[in-house]
Amino acid sequence: MARASRPLRTFALRLGGAVFVLWAVATLTFFAIHLVPGDPAQAILGGPGSQASQEALDRVRADYGLDQPLLAQYAAMLGRLVTGDLGTSYSLKTPVAAVIGGQLVGTLTLALLALVVAWALAIGLALWSTAPGRTARAVSGAVELTAAALPHFWLATVLIAVFSTGLGWLPPVANGAASGLVLPVITLAVPLAGFLAQLMREHLLDALEQPFTVSALARGETGAGIRLRHALRHAAIPAVHLSGWAVGYLISGAVVVETIFARPGLGRTLLRATELRDVPVVMGVVLVVAVVYVVLTVVTDVVAGVADPRLRRGGSTA
Amino acid sequence: MTGTTQAAPAPTDAPVADVLAIEGLRVTFGDGGAPVEAVRGIDLRVGRGEVVALVGESGSGKSVTARAALGLAGAGARVQAERFELDGSDVRRATPRQWRRLRGAKAGLVLQDALVSLDPLRPIGREIGDALRLHLGLRPAAARARVLGLLELVGMPHPALTIDRRSGELSGGMRQRALIASALALDPPLVIADEPTTALDVGVQVRVLGLLAEAAARGAGVLLISHDLAVVSRIADRVVVLADGVVVEAGPTGEVLASPRHPRTRELIAAVPTDVPRGVPLLGAPATAGPSQPAAAPAVRPPAPTGAPPVVEARGLVKAFTVGGSTTVAVDDVDLRLERGRTLGLVGESGSGKTTVARLLLALTRPDAGTVRLDGDAWSELPERARRPQRRRIGAIWQDPFGSFDPRWGVERLLRDAIAAGGGAPGSAAVADLLDQVHLSPDLAARHPLDLSGGQRQRVAIARALAARPDVLICDEPVSALDVTVQARVLDLLDELQREHGLALLVISHDLGVVRHMSDELAVMRHGRILEQGPAERVFDAPEHEYTAALIRDSPRLAVGPDARRDPADR
Numbered sequence: 001m002a003r004a005s006r007p008l009r010t011f012a013l014r015l016g017g018a019v020f021v022l023w024a025v026a027t028l029t030f031f032a033i034h035l036v037p038g039d040p041a042q043a044i045l046g047g048p049g050s051q052a053s054q055e056a057l058d059r060v061r062a063d064y065g066l067d068q069p070l071l072a073q074y075a076a077m078l079g080r081l082v083t084g085d086l087g088t089s090y091s092l093k094t095p096v097a098a099v100i101g102g103q104l105v106g107t108l109t110l111a112l113l114a115l116v117v118a119w120a121l122a123i124g125l126a127l128w129s130t131a132p133g134r135t136a137r138a139v140s141g142a143v144e145l146t147a148a149a150l151p152h153f154w155l156a157t158v159l160i161a162v163f164s165t166g167l168g169w170l171p172p173v174a175n176g177a178a179s180g181l182v183l184p185v186i187t188l189a190v191p192l193a194g195f196l197a198q199l200m201r202e203h204l205l206d207a208l209e210q211p212f213t214v215s216a217l218a219r220g221e222t223g224a225g226i227r228l229r230h231a232l233r234h235a236a237i238p239a240v241h242l243s244g245w246a247v248g249y250l251i252s253g254a255v256v257v258e259t260i261f262a263r264p265g266l267g268r269t270l271l272r273a274t275e276l277r278d279v280p281v282v283m284g285v286v287l288v289v290a291v292v293y294v295v296l297t298v299v300t301d302v303v304a305g306v307a308d309p310r311l312r313r314g315g316s317t318a
Numbered sequence: 319m320t321g322t323t324q325a326a327p328a329p330t331d332a333p334v335a336d337v338l339a340i341e342g343l344r345v346t347f348g349d350g351g352a353p354v355e356a357v358r359g360i361d362l363r364v365g366r367g368e369v370v371a372l373v374g375e376s377g378s379g380k381s382v383t384a385r386a387a388l389g390l391a392g393a394g395a396r397v398q399a400e401r402f403e404l405d406g407s408d409v410r411r412a413t414p415r416q417w418r419r420l421r422g423a424k425a426g427l428v429l430q431d432a433l434v435s436l437d438p439l440r441p442i443g444r445e446i447g448d449a450l451r452l453h454l455g456l457r458p459a460a461a462r463a464r465v466l467g468l469l470e471l472v473g474m475p476h477p478a479l480t481i482d483r484r485s486g487e488l489s490g491g492m493r494q495r496a497l498i499a500s501a502l503a504l505d506p507p508l509v510i511a512d513e514p515t516t517a518l519d520v521g522v523q524v525r526v527l528g529l530l531a532e533a534a535a536r537g538a539g540v541l542l543i544s545h546d547l548a549v550v551s552r553i554a555d556r557v558v559v560l561a562d563g564v565v566v567e568a569g570p571t572g573e574v575l576a577s578p579r580h581p582r583t584r585e586l587i588a589a590v591p592t593d594v595p596r597g598v599p600l601l602g603a604p605a606t607a608g609p610s611q612p613a614a615a616p617a618v619r620p621p622a623p624t625g626a627p628p629v630v631e632a633r634g635l636v637k638a639f640t641v642g643g644s645t646t647v648a649v650d651d652v653d654l655r656l657e658r659g660r661t662l663g664l665v666g667e668s669g670s671g672k673t674t675v676a677r678l679l680l681a682l683t684r685p686d687a688g689t690v691r692l693d694g695d696a697w698s699e700l701p702e703r704a705r706r707p708q709r710r711r712i713g714a715i716w717q718d719p720f721g722s723f724d725p726r727w728g729v730e731r732l733l734r735d736a737i738a739a740g741g742g743a744p745g746s747a748a749v750a751d752l753l754d755q756v757h758l759s760p761d762l763a764a765r766h767p768l769d770l771s772g773g774q775r776q777r778v779a780i781a782r783a784l785a786a787r788p789d790v791l792i793c794d795e796p797v798s799a800l801d802v803t804v805q806a807r808v809l810d811l812l813d814e815l816q817r818e819h820g821l822a823l824l825v826i827s828h829d830l831g832v833v834r835h836m837s838d839e840l841a842v843m844r845h846g847r848i849l850e851q852g853p854a855e856r857v858f859d860a861p862e863h864e865y866t867a868a869l870i871r872d873s874p875r876l877a878v879g880p881d882a883r884r885d886p887a888d889r
Contacts, residue, residue: 212434212438218422220449225452229448
């Protein structure tokens with residue numbers, strides 16, 4: 001009996017956890033945005049420069065429920081969210097779902113491509129840094145550390161200066177073609193790659209010290225075979241666990257990168273909505289990012305379970 | 319160089335073809351400042367079909383020698399030899415690529431059983447199949463058929479099922495079989511086994527040694543490395559004793575055991591506790607005197623006090639654990655009594671419930687049924703708040719003392735904390751006194767457990783347990799992580815402390831030799847139940863239960879006599 005209900009219970013716990021996370025995110029965002037000075041009614045009427053009449057402001061406040069106490073506004077927002085209604089943008093006057101829907105694909109493409117590139121770079125760096133020879137170790141260690149420390153805005157500026165302005169190989173702004181994606185993806189991927197490579201290197205070195213490495217060498221396995229067949233898998237597991245977090249990091253990085261490369265996407269939408277105090281859009285973007293984050297955490301758990309079968313059995317040993 | 323090497327010529331009628339021939343092997347670690355010579359001129363040869371045991375304490379250079387024989391001494395090691403032949407070919411100038419072709423094909427390696435001696439993320443079939451893929455270029459399907467055959471050869475139960483299991487899903491014995499299968503995959507002329515039976519139950523030990531003896535019977539040369547002379551003497555034709563990187567004695571097993579010439583060999587022999595009577599120190603004065611004169615006569619044991627309640631009394635203990643929907647009864651209706659100044663030995667294989675009994679007596683685990691009484695008063699039923707002031711009266715020593723030390727504390731702080739917990743005055747004098755009791759120098763107070771040897775750590779653990787002036791000491795596998803000689807010194811120490819303080823001891827071990835040497839009373843445990851219990855001599859000399867008899871038969875003892883080699887597979 002206990003056996004049959006176990007996956008179901010796990011699923012229910014997961015779902016409950018996800019709902020809790022979304023509620024917490026919505027609540028924090030709601031109150032945080034009300035700490036920002038400014039009048040949402042102004043925003044609805046076209047921003048501070050619009051010279052709206054007091055009459056118009058009062059009407060808008062009544063229409064949008066902005067004259068209600070804060071807690072009543074909070075309850076009304078939760079009620080709308082539960083029914084799946086993200087509301088209407090103050091500034092664009094279009095449904096928030098449509099606004100986000102148009103931007104989501106671009107940003108997710110950017111983030112996921114950056115994740116793939118970061119993994120590829122990190123694996124390469126980590127393997128290089130554990131290769132025999134002191135030079136490789138020292139140089140790659142320095143590269144990892146530098147890469148992990150690079151800020152997105154600086155990297156983006158340098159990449160544009162070198163590859164667009166200088167060499168003219170790649171466009172400095174998004175142009176809809178694949179070539180426009182290269183620099184933004186690299187900007188996002190490099191710091192993450194440095195971080196993942198440091199993590200992987202530590203676990204690679206640990207795996208190379210383990211008795212199974214000696215067993216494999218004694219079988220006649222090559223140095224490369226040890227790394228690829230044995231050690232890399234051990235090193236990948238912690239990095240997989242961190243990849244859900246990494247996508248969250250990439251989406252927040254997208255705010256900077258999309259702005260610099262003038263690329264449409266969630267990041268830019270979020271930035272503009274915050275400037276304009278467009279509460280429904282900010283809330284919508286934050287919630288969608290939270291959903292993406294929750295989903296990816298589940299996905300990384302499943303992937304980690306495939307890579308490490310011990311996790312699937314609850315870690316019991318003989 | 320080393321004087322005694324190969325004093326005895328091989329006692330065979332025809333010259334044996336050597337699969338490993340080493341002369342003047344030197345292995346040096348580190349360069350520049352202070353290079354460390356781990357191996358200082360060793361001669362070693364292993365013939366076809368011969369089992370050679372390389373024996374010595376940890377740090378004697380035996381594992382380094384074994385690794386060097388596979389070209390795996392490590393990146394920082396410098397290996398030199400006057401002669402170094404593996405299956406007839408000189409490997410002194412072998413390139414990494416040439417070494418790779420030799421490893422697995424010409425020499426296989428069996429490591430100590432551990433979850434990670436095989437890659438825990440890969441099925442054992444893939445691990446074993448790797449040798450076939452690397453050297454024969456077999457496709458997965460063809461390799462799988464060969465691997466099934468190998469698993470059958472090493473007596474793996476249900477090969478078709480276990481081939482897809484990972485090391486974490488197998489028992490210690492099955493893992494060791496898989497490791498041997500991987501070493502034998504290409505039928506190499508040389509098999510090197512580095513502590514292949516350490517940490518295994520005695521019954522499994524015998525079977526693992528049997529597999530290695532079978533490999534030798536099929537014509538392989540086996541180099542068997544161990545700190546335990548008793549274990550290897552079961553199957554070894556010749557014994558080579560190492561100390562400090564030098565061969566101190568070598569010869570046919572029977573001769574070395576019957577008439578050891580070097581003090582270090584005599585120490586290794588004396589350290590085997592199996593047939594040493596209760597109360598006789600295993601090693602006399604440490605190291606120097608040598609154990610050839612078995613020290614003082616057995617001390618007079620205090621008779622079992624009559625009338626007074628036992629210090630610890632357990633009645634009808636039951637404890638079950640539920641994991642993933644299935645319930646296991648770890649302890650099933652166990653009765654035990656610990657008397658002042660006496661030792662109860664509790665012996666059983668891993669998984670028999672010994673440690674759960676220890677935790678129940680310490681009231682770290684709440685029993686499902688039954689009670690534990692301390693000096694006739696309630697103990698297991700007390701609420702933790704009422705029990706805490708009494709806790710100092712029962713001390714505990716565990717197998718891995720390192721895991722039970724706060725890694726940030728030095729020895730002095732560990733001991734001061736324990737003294738304070740026992741209500742004493744935690745001064746430097748008290749710390750020095752404790753260290754003196756366990757025969758450690760007071761200088762050690764300033765050290766960190768990380769910098770101590772295994773034996774020193776266990777002594778610090780004992781000192782910590784004594785700090786609270788307990789009446790009872792629960793020792794759960796107190797010596798199973800230690801070399802035999804270190805083990806012997808720790809056992810002698812426990813014995814001495816018991817006599818001085820009148821401690822009641824519970825010694826838990828899978829090693830019947832250890833338990834018997836230490837115990838007045840003996841309890842044999844299996845599947846959570848006590849199979850039999852009684853005076854140690856009676857249980858040992860006339861076991862009532864077949865299982866006890868098997869444990870006694872399998873426990874490592876020195877096979878002294880002209881026919882030193884006995885076939886362990888023949889049981």
